[in-house]
Amino acid sequence: MNLSGGAGKLRDAFETLRTRWEDVSETWDDPASRSFGEDVIEPYAQHVTGTLNAMRRLAEVLDKAQQQIRQDSF
Template identity: 35%
Template sequence: MPTATAQLTKATKAMLYQWQVANEHWDDPVSKRLEEKHIEPLLQAVRSAIGAMDSMGETIAKAQNECS
């Protein structure tokens, strides 16, 4: 799980960086709407996914310890 979590975190940071670069040149009501409608919900979903992945990793590690 740590690798998948790291990959998701890295990809999210890269996407946010590119979004910030785009916003330097594109800052109007359409870009604001795109951010509110798509970027912000995506970030919330990513945070939830990372939390679930961390929890799943802990559960798997615990199960492995109990089975060995």
């Protein structure tokens, strides 16, 4: 699997999680649910966003390296 495929799967999985959390939080509204949202869901969202950004930057670096290798081969 390449980075873009992995990033897509991560993005899709997180969107599924976020959608399901929104569905659940419509009926589960108490201190425990708010704590779960603040302590688990939101930090996870920040980690996923950071990971996706890092994967994008790494893919760009790898693409440039591959282009350089192709240029140096000729």
